[in-house]
Structure formats: structure tokens, C-alpha cells
Amino acid sequence: MRAWRHPDIPVLPGNSEAPRLYDTATEALVLAEPVDVARLYVCGITPYDATHIGHANTYLAFDTLQRVWLDAGYRVHYAQNVTDVDDPLLERATATGVDWRDLAASQVDLFRTDMEALGIIPPDNYVAVTEVIEEVADAVAQLWDDGLAYAVAVDAAELSDTDGPAESAGSDIYFDIAAAERVAPWRLGDESNLDREQMLTLFAERGGDPDREGKRDALDPLLWRAARVGEPAWDSRVGAGRPGWHIECSVIALKELGTDFTVQGGGSDLIFPHHDMSGGHAAALSGHPLAGVYSHTGMVAYLGEKMSKSLGNLVLVSALRAGGTDPRAIRLALLAQHYRSDWEWTVDSLTAAEARLEAWTNAFGRATADTTANADGTLADVDTDAIASADEVIVTLRAALVNDLDTPAALRTLDAAAVAGAAEPELVALAIDALLGIAL
Ligand code: 5CA
Numbered sequence: 001m002r003a004w005r006h007p008d009i010p011v012l013p014g015n016s017e018a019p020r021l022y023d024t025a026t027e028a029l030v031l032a033e034p035v036d037v038a039r040l041y042v043c044g045i046t047p048y049d050a051t052h053i054g055h056a057n058t059y060l061a062f063d064t065l066q067r068v069w070l071d072a073g074y075r076v077h078y079a080q081n082v083t084d085v086d087d088p089l090l091e092r093a094t095a096t097g098v099d100w101r102d103l104a105a106s107q108v109d110l111f112r113t114d115m116e117a118l119g120i121i122p123p124d125n126y127v128a129v130t131e132v133i134e135e136v137a138d139a140v141a142q143l144w145d146d147g148l149a150y151a152v153a154v155d156a157a158e159l160s161d162t163d164g165p166a167e168s169a170g171s172d173i174y175f176d177i178a179a180a181e182r183v184a185p186w187r188l189g190d191e192s193n194l195d196r197e198q199m200l201t202l203f204a205e206r207g208g209d210p211d212r213e214g215k216r217d218a219l220d221p222l223l224w225r226a227a228r229v230g231e232p233a234w235d236s237r238v239g240a241g242r243p244g245w246h247i248e249c250s251v252i253a254l255k256e257l258g259t260d261f262t263v264q265g266g267g268s269d270l271i272f273p274h275h276d277m278s279g280g281h282a283a284a285l286s287g288h289p290l291a292g293v294y295s296h297t298g299m300v301a302y303l304g305e306k307m308s309k310s311l312g313n314l315v316l317v318s319a320l321r322a323g324g325t326d327p328r329a330i331r332l333a334l335l336a337q338h339y340r341s342d343w344e345w346t347v348d349s350l351t352a353a354e355a356r357l358e359a360w361t362n363a364f365g366r367a368t369a370d371t372t373a374n375a376d377g378t379l380a381d382v383d384t385d386a387i388a389s390a391d392e393v394i395v396t397l398r399a400a401l402v403n404d405l406d407t408p409a410a411l412r413t414l415d416a417a418a419v420a421g422a423a424e425p426e427l428v429a430l431a432i433d434a435l436l437g438i439a440l
């Protein structure tokens with residue numbers, strides 16, 4: 001699928017290094033050091049009610065990670081999916097009387113526009129699940145042939161199509177966690193570190209079906225859903241139906257990035273079951289761990305609860321933009337929070353960001369460079385004792401960002417430099433553009 005326009009990213013003088021990132025699996029800061037190219041997979045949207053501030057926050061965090069890698073001289077290969085067929089999208093389409101394909105297409109379009117306005121680096125591979133149905137069916141067939149998947153009967157009255165080449169036709173297909181654990185380099189909980197009770201609770205809350213009759217383990221996740229009356233379905237070698245959720249990300253990530261890639265990312269609401277399970281599917285399919293580092297962003301709340309489509313407590317990027325908000329201020333409001341913290345969006349966060357944007361523009365923007373420099377490039381009437389050297393500012397900025405993407409510390413450095421004045425404001429502006437994605 002088409003992604004969106006790539007922002008222009010200036011190259012800064014001097015050198016930087018690979019960042020240390022918090023790894024959910026080992027619960028420690030680890031070096032996110034690419035072997036060759038930095039390879040990144042971030043879970044994309046389920047296209048309805050896009051793009052809210054929580055989505056923007058998550059994609060901005062991984063945009064910052066890429067800017068840090070780029071600044072350290074690495075090339076980046078970035079893949080992202082679109083969950084354009086799944087239960088919540090279909091339910092919304094039915095509830096609003098819109099064709100699910102039209103709903104997905106319009107929301108992906110809106111998402112692209114918002115991402116581009118925010119200056120977020122686009123994925124190199126932007127892949128919708130409907131584009132890889134055959135690959136998913138192949139993966140499910142492989143798991144089946146390896147004895148890592150099994151069929152669960154579906155009430156015949158529910159089915160729209162019971163024919164098919166496979167013995168599983170007309171059944172739902174589940175992943176056998178216990179069987180996979182015996183053969184794959186993977187254990188359930190490797191990524192989430194949760195105990196079984198916590199898993200059962202979250203599984204039920206986040207799309208799982210612990211009480212489904214016929215499953216070998218309550219936590220076994222769905223790989224392939226047999227075609228139901230009134231639901232979209234595709235003919236495939238494992239029977240007519242559609243992919244389960246987790247397998248889509250395993251297949252797209254393996255297809256585009258291969259195994260053992262640098263970082264798998266998403267919001268913390270995806271740690272379990274989604275990332276534990278997609279890591280398990282991928283390990284069972286490939287014999288390798290999916291990624292080296294598992295990185296998760298905090299949840300943005302609004303009106304006291306996690307901002308979510310199901311609750312409807314949304315602040316949409318498009319609505320803010322339509323109201324005249326500068327996308328750079330939205331970006332700055334998000335960067336003022338550490339990407340791993342849970343926090344609540346308020347109007348004040350935006351007001352503060354707007355004030356900061358103005359202060360930085362006055363200190364480092366193009367007009368400043370003109371008024372503080374004489375025609376020969378030397379500094380005009382400024383107190384040279386007080387001003388910060390641009391090189392020092394850049395060193396401090398880089399140190400903050402390689403330390404688990406500490407954007408609040410980076411912002412504080414720039415606030416101090418804006419007050420003190422900088423010897424080469426245009427160089428500081430270049431760093432703000434390259435590392436924080438804000439062109440003054
Ligand atoms: N399509 C799946 C992933 S395969 C999905 O979770 N889609 S989503 O539209 O619900 O979320 C898209 C991304 O935004 C995910 O990485 C999710 O973790 C993140 N996200 C959702 N809500 C919030 C929030 N309130 N704060 C921060 N990130 C969020």
C-alpha cells in the first residue's frame with residue numbers, strides 16, 4: 001500500500017551512536033544496535049476512529065527512534081501493517097451502515113494525511129492484511145503441517161462456506177501454545193512477563209476467547225476464522241475464512257524484515273496478548289526470535305481513561321488541525337512526555353507546547369539568525385558569555401535521546417538554550433529539525 005511523504009531530514013555535523021532502549025522482555029535498558037540496517041516493525045492502526053492523540057504518540061516515539069538511528073549513521077528499514085479486516089472494524093462498519101472496505105480506505109487516508117502533517121517518517125513497507133491473505137494462509141498451513149495448529153468446530157448454521165481443500169475447512173484454526181513451546185525458541189510470557197492469571201484477564205479484554213469450547217488451552221489464540229455468514233472471507237488452502245489478528249503481524253514482519261530484526265514496537269496495550277502471541281507464531285514459523293528488542297509506548301489518557309475507540313474519549317489530530325492547531329505544536333506537546341509514561345492529554349499540554357514553539361522560533365528561527373548575525377557572520381549585540389554553543393547543545397540533545405529517547409530532557413536543554421541564546425541559532429534549529437522533526 002502507498003504510505004505517505006517522507007519528511008526532509010537534515011544531516012547534522014559530528015557523530016552519534018545507537019540508542020539504549022527499554023526492552024519489555026528483559027525489563028532492562030538494552031542497546032538497540034543494528035547489525036547492518038536498523039530493522040523496525042511497528043503495529044499499525046485498525047482503521048476506524050483514526051488518528052487520535054494516542055496513535056500519534058506511539059508513531060511519534062518510533063519516529064524519534066528512527067531519527068536517532070539516522071543521526072548515528074544507520075540506514076533504517078521500517079515496516080508497518082494495517083489491520084484492515086478484523087472484528088472491531090467490521091462491527092463499526094455494520095453499526096454505521098458503511099461497507100468495511102470504504103471505512104478502512106477512508107480512515108487509512110485520514111491517517112496518512114495526519115502522519116504527513118505531523119512529519120512522521122513513513123514505513124518503507126506499508127502492508128494491509130488484505131494484501132497478504134495468501135501468505136497468512138500459507139503460514140497457517142505450515143503450522144498445521146508441523147502439528148502446531150488444530151481445528152475447532154463451528155456451528156454449521158453460522159458458516160457461509162464449508163467447502164475447501166483442507167481437512168480444516170469449515171473449522172476455526174487455533175495455535176497450540178503448548179506444542180509450539182516444545183519446538184520453537186519461545187515461551188508464552190517471554191515478552192510480557194505476566195503470570196497466567198494476568199494473561200487470562202487481558203486475553204478476555206483484548207480480543208481473545210478464553211471460554212471458547214474445544215480449545216486445548218484457554219489462551220490458545222485464533223489463527224484462521226472460518227467464513228461466517230455476513231462476514232468477509234477468502235478462499236484459501238486452509239479453507240474459506242480470514243486471518244486471526246496476531247498472525248498478520250508475524251507474517252508481515254517476517255516477509256518484510258526477516259527474523260531477529262532490531263526492534264518490534266507498539267503501544268503497551270499490545271504487549272499481551274498481541275506481541276507475546278505474534279512472537280510465538282513467528283518463532284514457530286521461522287525457528288528464530290522475531291526481534292532483538294521489544295519496545296512499548298505508554299498510554300495517553302483523556303478525561304480520566306485510556307484514549308480509545310471503544311470508549312470514544314478521543315482527541316483527533318485531524319480535528320485539532322481543522323481548528324487551526326499547528327501540527328508542530330501537537331508534536332511538541334507529545335515530545336514533552338517520555339514515550340514510556342502513561343499520561344493524560346489536556347488543553348494545557350497544547351498551550352504549553354505552543355508557547356514553547358514560539359520561544360524556540362524566537363531564539364533559533366530564521367529571523368533570529370538574521371538579527372543576531374552581522375553581515376560578515378559574526379554575532380551582533382549579544383552577551384557572548386551567556387550564550388550556549390550550538391555544538392554543546394547538540395551533544396546534550398544526542399545524549400538525552402540515546403538514553404531511552406529522553407525527549408523531555410532534550411526539550412529542557414533547548415528551553416535553557418533559548419533563554420541563554422545560542423551562538424549559532426541556525427545550527428540549533430537544524431538539530432531540532434533533524435532529531436525532533438520540528439522545522440522552525
Ligand atoms: N491494528 C492493531 C495493531 S496490529 C491496533 O492495535 N490498532 S489500533 O488502531 O488500536 O492502535 C494503533 C497503535 O496505537 C497501536 O500501536 C496501539 O498500541 C497504539 N495506541 C492505541 N491507543 C493508544 C493510546 N491511548 N495511547 C498510546 N498509544 C495507543
Ligand code: ZN
Pocket residue numbers: 043044081249274
Ligand atoms: Zn500488530
